[in-house]
Amino acid sequence: MSRMKDEENLTKLGSNGTKYPQDYAPEMLETFVNKHQENDYWVKFNCPEFTTLCPITGQPDFATLYISYVPDVKMVESKSLKLYLFSFRNHGDFHEDVVNIIMKDLIKLLDPRYIEVWGKFLPRGGISIDPYANYGRPGTKYEKLAEMRFSRHDIECLDKVDNR
Amino acid sequence: MSRMKDEENLTKLGSNGTKYPQDYAPEMLETFVNKHQENDYWVKFNCPEFTTLCPITGQPDFATLYISYVPDVKMVESKSLKLYLFSFRNHGDFHEDVVNIIMKDLIKLLDPRYIEVWGKFLPRGGISIDPYANYGRPGTKYEKLAEMRFSRHDIECLDKVDNR
Amino acid sequence: MSRMKDEENLTKLGSNGTKYPQDYAPEMLETFVNKHQENDYWVKFNCPEFTTLCPITGQPDFATLYISYVPDVKMVESKSLKLYLFSFRNHGDFHEDVVNIIMKDLIKLLDPRYIEVWGKFLPRGGISIDPYANYGRPGTKYEKLAEMRFSRHDIECLDKVDNR
Amino acid sequence: MSRMKDEENLTKLGSNGTKYPQDYAPEMLETFVNKHQENDYWVKFNCPEFTTLCPITGQPDFATLYISYVPDVKMVESKSLKLYLFSFRNHGDFHEDVVNIIMKDLIKLLDPRYIEVWGKFLPRGGISIDPYANYGRPGTKYEKLAEMRFSRHDIECLDKVDNR
Amino acid sequence: MSRMKDEENLTKLGSNGTKYPQDYAPEMLETFVNKHQENDYWVKFNCPEFTTLCPITGQPDFATLYISYVPDVKMVESKSLKLYLFSFRNHGDFHEDVVNIIMKDLIKLLDPRYIEVWGKFLPRGGISIDPYANYGRPGTKYEKLAEMRFSRHDIECLDKVDNR
Amino acid sequence: MSRMKDEENLTKLGSNGTKYPQDYAPEMLETFVNKHQENDYWVKFNCPEFTTLCPITGQPDFATLYISYVPDVKMVESKSLKLYLFSFRNHGDFHEDVVNIIMKDLIKLLDPRYIEVWGKFLPRGGISIDPYANYGRPGTKYEKLAEMRFSRHDIECLDKVDNR
Amino acid sequence: MSRMKDEENLTKLGSNGTKYPQDYAPEMLETFVNKHQENDYWVKFNCPEFTTLCPITGQPDFATLYISYVPDVKMVESKSLKLYLFSFRNHGDFHEDVVNIIMKDLIKLLDPRYIEVWGKFLPRGGISIDPYANYGRPGTKYEKLAEMRFSRHDIECLDKVDNR
Amino acid sequence: MSRMKDEENLTKLGSNGTKYPQDYAPEMLETFVNKHQENDYWVKFNCPEFTTLCPITGQPDFATLYISYVPDVKMVESKSLKLYLFSFRNHGDFHEDVVNIIMKDLIKLLDPRYIEVWGKFLPRGGISIDPYANYGRPGTKYEKLAEMRFSRHDIECLDKVDNR
Amino acid sequence: MSRMKDEENLTKLGSNGTKYPQDYAPEMLETFVNKHQENDYWVKFNCPEFTTLCPITGQPDFATLYISYVPDVKMVESKSLKLYLFSFRNHGDFHEDVVNIIMKDLIKLLDPRYIEVWGKFLPRGGISIDPYANYGRPGTKYEKLAEMRFSRHDIECLDKVDNR
Amino acid sequence: MSRMKDEENLTKLGSNGTKYPQDYAPEMLETFVNKHQENDYWVKFNCPEFTTLCPITGQPDFATLYISYVPDVKMVESKSLKLYLFSFRNHGDFHEDVVNIIMKDLIKLLDPRYIEVWGKFLPRGGISIDPYANYGRPGTKYEKLAEMRFSRHDIECLDKVDNR
Ligand SMILES: [Ca+2]
Ligand SMILES: [Ca+2]
Ligand SMILES: [Ca+2]
Ligand SMILES: [Ca+2]
Ligand SMILES: [Ca+2]
Ligand SMILES: [Ca+2]
Ligand SMILES: [Ca+2]
Ligand SMILES: [Ca+2]
Ligand SMILES: [Ca+2]
Ligand SMILES: [Ca+2]
Ligand SMILES: [Ca+2]
Ligand SMILES: [Ca+2]
Ligand SMILES: [Ca+2]
Ligand SMILES: [Ca+2]
Ligand SMILES: [Ca+2]
Ligand SMILES: [Ca+2]
Structure with a gap:
């Protein structure tokens, strides 16, 4: 819903509204407290509107990111996540680095129990790249969870990637 | 089939028909006895018509819920489940809380042997959130079932979540 | 993005934010001026989150609405359209009436040159209903446009409606 | 929602509920008055749960029916339509006859302005049959509508019918 | 292929043809001998034309059944399976009971080594139910097979069940 | 349903059953009388199990055939159509000839009012061929129907033919 | 293909490579001569990587643009089109304005014979907007082409826009 | 089927087999006589394995070509068409030129009554190009056919071209 | 590519070309030597053009076969496999037997390390049958591979088999 | 983006641009250093534009390749990978050899920790071949990873391979 009813109010509304960061801004990320710490549960974010710039050529890159985690005490506030991901918009990093960063x-x-990030980028030169990284808190069962999920990642590829 | 043949009967029919709850109403839930307690079997409910209100902004949220369980003595009556889910319609909770509640x-x-709930919400701000929680009766093999299924949750994501 | 960073601010934020109407509220609709009145062009809204109540049984109904129009002087502001459609949420009308209303x-x-509204409702009792209405300004070529589009409506049905 | 909360009430509830016809029952059909007679608009029913018996072999046949019409004074009540379609369940007619009847x-x-019925049957012997019939009130523009839609029926077949 | 070339022969042909049972008829089931008893192999039946009646309301229910088994000495004859499934057509049972029965x-x-039955029913009241039961011969490795498959049942739900 | 319950009866049952032709057999085709001659309506056969032999190389070819017609007095009996199409199984003709024949x-x-035949063959050498022919009874409005449908054939190709 | 083999060369390569515009830059567009001016033919660009900023809120918007034209003397060079579309990246305009501009x-x-632009934007607030504009050179048959295509725009909507 | 049973025969078989052209080779095209000249009918080739080289950069381009024509006296032999299309493999032309050539x-x-060629190329730089050209024999009704089909080309774009 | 350029050469070309077997012909199968015996790797054949005859009724059956194996010394030559599968064309066997044979x-x-064969047949009488058999060389780790893959076969059925 | 703005610059631009290899050219492959060596993560390349020549017949073959690896010190530069894959374009190898090579x-x-290559080739003679090979560094946990992934390869085939 991007349009104001009264065009005169645009600036005002824009100014007391959301502030979008101009470059990589991890400080945008905010948290809130998990009310269900006694349980393990999954929270997954589907982010099909991710875009960044190629650090070499300056051309835009597009991806869908899937971020899944098992919260401990802190949870990421979803609007702050949106702004954080927006901050890559005019910033440049390689595909693999984006996912790791x-x-x-x-x-x-968050200091989460477990987290994984999967990026599925649109093709460049007829090839697309999908990096995937994950993490389980060291010395806990979540470390094993990470190993297991890493080993089984993308094991049955049925997604037809035919560039159209 | 929502329309009466005789419009004069509307009020009457509405009054002796189903009563839809106006707010969160766990008391709507009713049970019946499982006739096959000697066996483990799965019962899954696909609920694509779930809607609730955002507790902050009051805007509507939409989700498909998948509820799967292994019954013990009691089973949930499906019409009562429908009314219970309806009771979130004008009630506000965060996505993660809805699934846990x-x-x-x-x-x-039900005191079930095992249960899991998966919510797939429509996007807000270009991001969608999918919480998943599960439970196995403590001290039984179903607790291990819960751990195993939790660890393998959503391990091969092929569902194209691209907002169109 | 529905969650506040600071839970204490919820009420405040909710109060100075959007006001969601509690019943049918055509007064929510607002307009702005078309900057391209010299041209005919199409504006289409895809609204997959429409829900209303059955006036007889009180049960919820769900639909995707497609609204397409050719603007003249006034255009509908999209956030106001969203709030207007929300106002059907706890209101009851039959499927055919919803689309006509x-x-x-x-x-x-808007006093548009042309407009059409198509509702695709989820099934009840194993049957789903899809009403479609359209309008062209009388005495103009848009009246003929309406006749032509009406006559060709849904002429090649390939959409598999199998209830799953 | 098929299950009662109290099993003892089953018979009672069944008896004061809907009566399903045991054979072809056009008398089930009921109507209500069209509130929008000043306008032409489409009402379409998607009926994926149609089943009948082969009059020769007694074997069951299954189809999805699409029924679209432009109402005049009378409209078909959707629950009565459901019961009418149910009445073919243990009745036998050939595919082409079903659609025409x-x-x-x-x-x-209804004495409608226009109506069309399309049946898409599941295969028997590796072949499936899709009859289509339509009608426009004679001597009106709807007769021409029927001719036009008949001539353009199914003109761009993209539905992949591969029997699985 | 349901239509006779000569309509006069209909009765005769119908009479010396298949006899369709009028109610639940497990006696229809027949077997033949497995020629490959030295090997384990799977036989799966896809049965998308299953229909039964709700025992409370009398309304029709529809499902796709998937039946998979590992034969031992006896195998189920497929035409007799078809007639057996047909016998539920005018019979009433709850969804969970159908699958267990x-x-x-x-x-x-059959006294099979292993068997599983999965029913995917069309929605009623906006919710659909999918029961699943399985069995491995007690005291054999097939009992473990049943436990393993039960624990992994439907673990990655990607089937979009959105009622349209 | 291909298997007999009693294997001893196989030959007998096979012998008094359907006789499948060994080569091109137009004499298999039989007709019955159209009960709805007063109306124009469409009958369409979807035939995804068509196979023939290449007349040069003897290799098998596979196609889905779509046959649509508007009956006059005679209608084609569907089982005889099945046997007729089977008769191409060990016969050789080029793709274009098959459709025309x-x-x-x-x-x-049938001396139909209108008929069209569309063949969609599986690829050979990376290319697939889809011939389409149609006919309207000369000197009638169906001749014009044929011209119109011919001119609009396949005008919006969205079927993705990517050989997998 | 965004990554350099030798990281030291990044700046150099970046500097003598493509220059991406920082704001709306119609001057990026370049042309070349149509070699087939004697014929009418279509050239269509599918542009699924279009992104812009909301002029009110600053939030990013995403769309797929379809641009189709019939060239006369000049044709648009595709890389320059890409850079031109990129120039909307940090620029703000409403959806309808983007398409018209x-x-x-x-x-x-280009002074083309005919052109049309269709934007399909990702949803905001549960609603998505698809503007469409077209043009035919005044006083020529292409003006009529524009009227015809305008009147038939999007007449058979089968695209499931359900936000997931 | 690319592999020989006896590797010693490879050279021999390769040498007396098909000769693949090394560059653009229209002389590969051969014809045969149309046996059904009295009728108009369509022949369509689906060619998803087309590849060529960019004349500037030398990089490979990929497309699916759809070639449809109404034959007169001569028809194109399909294997020769395959070899002709292969001859673009190491040849360079722009997308629009390929389709026109x-x-x-x-x-x-062929001197056909009518022909059309549609190329759907894989994306480069995030944009894909789909040229379409057609032709009807001048001074005949096929010239009008070409105009009609040209005007209606791609009028309802539902093909999701989103680069993944 | 089924058509010769010079029709006079048909017989000659046909005669020195491939000889298609007239009945079950395992002797058609030929092998070549695996160049990568030091490694385990998978080779999978997708065979969507399999057809056979029902041994009882003589009617044709159609299936897609998936054959996957881990080669040891010998590999199956793909053209000979094609001819072998063709040899079932006029031969009769039950579905389960076909897969086992x-x-x-x-x-x-081949004396392979591992092999599996899966047949997915088109429906007869509204039911389709999918047999699956596999094998690992006894006394090796491939025997365990077979057990594991057998136990996990088809464990997450998402393939919608709805007979159309 | 294949077209130059100034055609005179074509040769120059082509000459100082990318050099495409004319035959199998493993020397094209180049590497860069992994910045995240402390972690295991996946990098996957989707390559739908792979084409090669059959070594026997010279005919073109097409495949989609999926290459996934876990990097150690070195990573493959994606543009060099593209050129390397291009080098198979006019080179001949059997399907299984291509994947292994x-x-x-x-x-x-790269001396990677783990790598796997999956080729999905388009059909020839109605059959398609999909080879898959993988590798884990000997004596490490990645060797076990390779064994596990090999054993589970393609275990749930739902990809409908119907050759169109
Ligand atoms: Ca494709
Ligand atoms: Ca999409
Ligand atoms: Ca279905
Ligand atoms: Ca559906
Ligand atoms: Ca298919
Ligand atoms: Ca849907
Ligand atoms: Ca159309
Ligand atoms: Ca395909
Ligand atoms: Ca396919
Ligand atoms: Ca969608
Ligand atoms: Ca989606
Ligand atoms: Ca796509
Ligand atoms: Ca794709
Ligand atoms: Ca899986
Ligand atoms: Ca299907
Ligand atoms: Ca199908």
């Missing part, structure tokens, strides 16, 4: 920022923020 | 209400009602 | 309200609001 | 019964009932 | 009848008939 | 045989048999 | 810029650049 | 070569070869 | 013939031919 | 070249280049 996002995972690391969220680990630092 | 439904699971807990059903555990309390 | 929405079209008439938008004609009254 | 349903159309004729609805013409007699 | 079919499995038990086939166990009694 | 079938259409001509059915015109001769 | 792009069409007008291309008309000014 | 193929159409012109086939017109010259 | 093909597996046994390939085991005899 | 690519895997071996990448092992030699």
Whole structure:
């Protein structure tokens, strides 16, 4: 819903509204407290509107990101996640780095029991790249969870990637 | 089949028909006895018509819920489940809370051997959230079942979540 | 993005945010001026989150609405359209009436050159209903446009409606 | 929602509930008055749960029926339509006859401006049959509508019918 | 292929043809000898044309059944299975009972090494129910097979069940 | 349903059953009388199990045939159509000829008001061929129908033919 | 293909490579001469990577654009089109304006016989907007082409827009 | 089927087999006589294995070509068409030129009543190009056919071209 | 590519070309030597063009076969496999036998480390049958591989088999 | 983006641009250093534009390749991978060899922790072949990873391979 009813109010509304960051901004990320810490449960974010710039050529790259985690005490606030992902928009990183950086920022923020990040980028030069990284808290059963899920990642590929 | 043949009967028919709850109503849930207690078997409910209100903004949220359980003595009556889910319609809870609350209400009602609840919400701000929680009766093999299924949850994501 | 960072601010934020209407509220609809009145062009709204109540049984109904129009001087502001459609949430009307009412309200609001509204409802009793209404300004070529589009409506049905 | 909360009430509830006809029962069909007679609009029923018996072999046949009409004064009540379609369940007619009979019964009932009925049957012997009939009130523009739609019926077949 | 070339022969042909049972008829089931008893192999039946009646309301229910088994000495003759499934057509049972009854009848008939039955019913009241039961011969490795398959049942739900 | 309950009866049952032709057999085609001659209506056969032999190389070819016609007095009996199509199984003709021959045989048999035949063959050498022929009775409005449908054939190709 | 083999060369390569515009830049568009001016033919660009900013809220919007035209003397160079579309990345315009602006810029650049632009935007607030504009050179048959295509735009909506 | 049973025969078999052209080779095209000249009918080739080289960068381009024509006296032999299309493999032409050249070569070869060629290329730089050209023999009704089909080309774009 | 350029050469070309067997012909199968015997790797054949005759009724049956194996010394030549599968065309066997026979013939031919054969047949009488058999060389780790894959066969059925 | 703005610059631009290899060219492959060596993560390349020549017949073959690996110190540069895959374009190898050769070249280049290559080829003679090979560094846990993934390869085939 992007349009104001009264065009005169645009600036005002824009100014006391959301502030979109102009470059990579991990400080946008905020948290709230998990009310169900006694249980393990999954929270997954589907983010099909991720875009960044190629650090070499400056051309735009597009991806769908899937971020899944098992919260401990802290949970990521979803609007702040949106703004954080927006902050890659005019920033440049390689595909593999994007996925690793996002995972690391969220680990630092949340200290989650488990987290995984999967990026599915649109093709360049007829090839597309899908990096995947995951993490389980060291010395816990979640570390084993990470190993198991890593080993089984994408094991039955039925997704037809035919570039059209 | 929502329309009466005789419009004059509308009020009457509505009054002696089903009563839809106006707010969160776990008391709607009713049970009947499982005739096949000697066996483990799965019962799964696909609920694509779930809707609730955001507790902050009041805007509507939509989800498909998948509820699967292994009954012990009691089974949930499906029409009462429908009314219970309806009771979230004008009630507000966060996505993660909805999934946890439904699971807990059903555990309390049924004391099932195993249960899991998966919510797939429509996107807000370009991101969608899918919480998943499960439970196996403590101290039984169903507790292990819960651990195993939790660890393998959503391990091969092929569902194209691209917002169109 | 429905969750606040600071839970204490919920009420405040909710109060100075959007006000969701509690019943049918055509007064929610607002307009802005078309900047391209010299041209005919199409604006289509895809609204997959429409829900209303059955006036007889009180049970919820769900639909996807497609609203397409050719603007003249006034255009409908999309957030106000969202709130207007929300106002059917706890209101009851038959499927065919919903589609006709929405079209008439938008004609009254916009005096458009052309408009059409198509509702695709989820099944009840194993049958689903899809009403479609359209309108072209009388005495203009848009009246003929309406006749032509009406006559060709849904002429090649390939959409598999198998209830699953 | 098929199950009662109290099994003892089953018979009672069944008895004061809907009466399902045991054989072809056009008398089940009921009507109500069209509130929008000043306008032409489409009402379409998607009926994926149609089943009948082969009059020769007694074997069951299954189809999805699509019924679309432009109402004049009378409209068909959807629950009565459901019961009418149910009445073919233990009745036998050939595929082409089913489609013609349903159309004729609805013409007699409604005297509609326009109507069309399309049946898509499941395969027998590796072949499936899809009859289609339509009607426009003679001497009106709807007769021409029927001719036009008949001539363009199924003109771009993209539905992959591979029997699985 | 349901239509006779010569209509006069209909009765005769119908009479010396297949006899369709009028109510639940497990006696229809027949067997033949497995020629490959030295090997384990799977036989799966896909049965998308299953229909029964709700025991409370009398309304029709529809499902796709998937029946998979590992034969021992006896195998189920497929035409007799078809007639057996037909016998539920005018019979009433709850969804969960249907799946359990079919499995038990086939166990009694075949004494199979392993069997599983999965029913996917069309929605009623906006919710659909999918029961699943399985069995491995007690005291054999097939009992473990049943436990393993039970625990992994439907673990990655990607089937979009959105009622349209 | 291909298997007998009693293997001893196989030959007998096979002998008094259907006789499948060994080569091109237009004489298999039989007709019955159209009960709805006063109306135009469509009958369409979807035939995904068509196979023939290449007249040069002897290799098998596979196609889905779509046969649609508007009957006049005679209608084709569907089982005889099945046997007729079977008769191409060990016969050889080019793709374009197959489609033309079938259409001509059915015109001769039925003297229909209108008929069209569309073959969609599986690829050979990375290319697939889809011939389409149609016919309207000369000197009638059906001749014009044929011209119109011919001119609009396959005008919006969305079927993704990517050989897998 | 975004990554350099030798990271030291990044700056150099970036500098003598493509220059991406920082704001709306119609001057990026370049043309070349149509070699087939004697014929009418269609050129269509599918542009699924279009993104812009909401002028009110600053939030990102995403769309797939379809641009189709019939060239006269000048054709648009595809890489320059890509850079032009990129120039909306950090620029703000409403959905309807974007589509009209792009069409007008291309008309000014190319003086085409015919052109149409269709934008399909990702949803905001549960609603998505699809504007469509077209143009035929005034006083020519292409003006009529534009009227015809405008009147038939999107007449058979089968695209399931359900936000997941 | 690419592998020989006896590897010693490879050279021999390769040498007396098909000769694949090394560059653009319209002379590969051969014809045979149409046996059904009295009728108009369509022949369509689906060619998803087309590849060529970019004349500037030398990079490979990939497309699916759809070639449809109404034959007069001559028809194109399908294996020769395959070899002709292969001859673009190491040849360079722009997308629009490829489509026009193929159409012109086939017109010259066949003097068809009508022909159309549609190329759907895989994306480069996030954009894909789909050229379409058609032709009807001048001064005949096929010229009008070409105009009609040209005007209606791709009028209802539902093909989701989203690069994945 | 079924058509010769010079029709006079047909017989000659046909005669020195491939000889298609007239009945079950395991002797058609030929092998070549595996160049990568030091590694385990999978080779899978997708065979959607399999057809045979019902031994009782003589009616044709159709299936897609999936054959996967881990080669040891010998590999099956793909053209000979094609001819072998063709040899079932006019031969009759039950569905379960077909799958077992093909597996046994390939085991005899190749002495593979592992092999599995899955047949997915088109429906007869509203039911389709999918047999699956597999084998691992006894006394090796491949025997365990067979047990594991057998136990997990088809464990998550998402293939919608709805007979159309 | 294949077209130059200034056609005179074509040669120059082509000459100082990318050099495409004319035959199998493993020397094209280049690497860069993994910045995240402390973690295991997946990088997957989807390559739907792979084409090669049959070594016997010279005919083109097409495949989609999926290459997934867990990097150690070295990572493959994606543009060099593209050029390497291009080098098979006019080179001939059997399907199984292609997959093995690519895997071996990448092992030699990268010394990865783990790698797998899956080729899905388009059909020839009605059959398609999908080879799959994988590798884990000997004596490490990645060797076990390879065994596990090999044993589970393609265990639930739902990809409908129907050759169109
Ligand atoms: Ca494709
Ligand atoms: Ca999409
Ligand atoms: Ca279905
Ligand atoms: Ca559906
Ligand atoms: Ca298919
Ligand atoms: Ca849906
Ligand atoms: Ca159309
Ligand atoms: Ca395909
Ligand atoms: Ca396919
Ligand atoms: Ca959708
Ligand atoms: Ca989606
Ligand atoms: Ca796509
Ligand atoms: Ca794709
Ligand atoms: Ca799986
Ligand atoms: Ca299906
Ligand atoms: Ca199908």
